[in-house]
Amino acid sequence: MTGADTLALPAIPSFRLDGKRALVTGASRGIGFAAAAALAAQGAEVVLCARSGTALERACDALTSAGHRARPLVLDVTDLAAVENVLAAEPPFQVLVNCAGMARHGPFVEARPADFDAVVNVNLRAAFFLAQNVSRRLIEAGETGSIINVSSQMGHVGGVDRSVYCATKHALEGMTKAMAIELARHGIRVNTLCPTFVDTELVRSTLADPERRAWIMSRICLGRLAQLGDLTGPLLLLASDAGAMMTGSALVVDGGWTAA
16 A cells, blocks of 8 residues: 555544643532542642632542642632632633532522522622633633533423522523633633533432432433543543534533433
């Protein structure tokens, strides 16, 4: 076979994040901690952000003990002035995982303005302005980056007792698409990661209700809850050059829930 006949192999992108700085909110436990661990394992310097200093130190200790680069940042992401001041003093973050979130589930007719405001404040308002601050720092430095807004399958469907939560996640999906369009010219990609019910302590308490358990398990086509590790591969795809052509996308990790 001549050289002219040789089939060129496609370039295979890397999931590595060496030389990148990553900021993960809600990082002291659950999905946020799993995200921080995955990014650190791929070479990123990770700043773990949460409100609880004690839990945050424990999470960072777990990462540094494994040989990863990680440090804590105690910060309430709903304090917009504090967020702006902290990020102004930091070098740019090439990866942001907007994972801080909350829920106050209950019947739609019983939702109170205080519930609505609290959930919107964390899930949408804080995510919006944190992403804005990270984007500004990247643009000022002339650097590219990846913003991952942790949404939910509930950003694409409805759910029992989840009217307020669904409202914030559907809004987060729309916000992400608009951000992606505006930031593309700066080389900043913006996507959502949308998990189904993940096997965490909070979800286990929900499953204690037989009716809720039956509803949840009947909708997940793969027949099981997601594990934290199920989310780390998709997250690394969005964070790394492996997902370089992905922006404005929703990466749904739901075991088939939204396909049915």
